[in-house]
Amino acid sequence: MSQKQLPDFELSKEIIDGLLQEKPSISPKFFYDEIGSHLFEAITFLEEYYPTRTEKQIMSQYSKEISAAIGVCDVLLDLGAGNCQKGSALFSSLKPREYRALDISKEFLEKAILGLQKEFPQIMMQAQTCDLQNELTFPDLVGRKKIFFYPGSSIGNFDPDAALKLFQNIVQVCDGDGGLLIGVDLIKDPEVLNHAYNDMLGITAAFNKNILLHLNRLLKANFDLRCWEHYAVFNEQSARIEMYLRSMRQQSVSWPGGEKHFEVNELIHTENSYKYTQAKFEDLLVSGGFKTVRSWTDPQSYFLVTYAAA
Numbered sequence: 001m002s003q004k005q006l007p008d009f010e011l012s013k014e015i016i017d018g019l020l021q022e023k024p025s026i027s028p029k030f031f032y033d034e035i036g037s038h039l040f041e042a043i044t045f046l047e048e049y050y051p052t053r054t055e056k057q058i059m060s061q062y063s064k065e066i067s068a069a070i071g072v073c074d075v076l077l078d079l080g081a082g083n084c085q086k087g088s089a090l091f092s093s094l095k096p097r098e099y100r101a102l103d104i105s106k107e108f109l110e111k112a113i114l115g116l117q118k119e120f121p122q123i124m125m126q127a128q129t130c131d132l133q134n135e136l137t138f139p140d141l142v143g144r145k146k147i148f149f150y151p152g153s154s155i156g157n158f159d160p161d162a163a164l165k166l167f168q169n170i171v172q173v174c175d176g177d178g179g180l181l182i183g184v185d186l187i188k189d190p191e192v193l194n195h196a197y198n199d200m201l202g203i204t205a206a207f208n209k210n211i212l213l214h215l216n217r218l219l220k221a222n223f224d225l226r227c228w229e230h231y232a233v234f235n236e237q238s239a240r241i242e243m244y245l246r247s248m249r250q251q252s253v254s255w256p257g258g259e260k261h262f263e264v265n266e267l268i269h270t271e272n273s274y275k276y277t278q279a280k281f282e283d284l285l286v287s288g289g290f291k292t293v294r295s296w297t298d299p300q301s302y303f304l305v306t307y308a309a310a
């Protein structure tokens, strides 16, 4: 993988540019510092947050059909691997020769890999940092059958145009072999969606606000978390959950070399989480260049797992 690690000043520039836009925003990739990664893990245990457990149900109920659709797996590339739990759950059915765990934060990955390697000594394992906003290339894996795994509806963070580009990139890297096993959240009753992003315990709120603590460290900024509140809502027109931080008062935030004034109720956009219909999602994969798609869902049609062959 040839992604370069961004130097801190480039990350800072990206964040500052976002904050100074007319509609301030922070990329959701900045959620996942160490605390953020653990808070997200906590979210996946919440009653209201159905995606993780529903995807797990689908994967285990249809594991035979899924592995039959995939066939031989030489290299399993786990995009946004996190704690590697979902990726390693595929080991027994896919039997990959090699496992590549890719994510933004390498620290989190390496801990997970260390434990896994003992349990599965026969599988070659490697942890790599990777920002999916950049192009994927795997010069060391040319000619090998690659199965990409992108679970959890992480694809929902991309707008459909960017998702299409990622699919095209994966198809190109696959070079006529292998494919993509991907999970995506489906459009459903807005009340169910809104509850999933506004949980009673406030874990999602903490996850959202933690992005500001991460920025305080990255930028040496001085966001005061007491002055910001979590706001998440399903936008039916755009078929996406939109997540924001709302300024509860007039305030200024500063960092070395700059500052930004926020009005009462001014919003910082932190995340889009797109939801699809099965038909729209399969169409997008085919538009990206995949030759065939096959999907599995749960009885309530809350979540979709699709294998797209390159």
Ligand code: AVJ
Binding pocket: 043, 051, 152, 153, 154, 155, 156, 157, 196, 197, 204, 207, 271, 272, 273
């Ligand atoms: C990791 C992007 C799939 O959109 O549901 C969970 C992130 N944000 N709760 C999602 C998230 C708030 C999650 N993804």
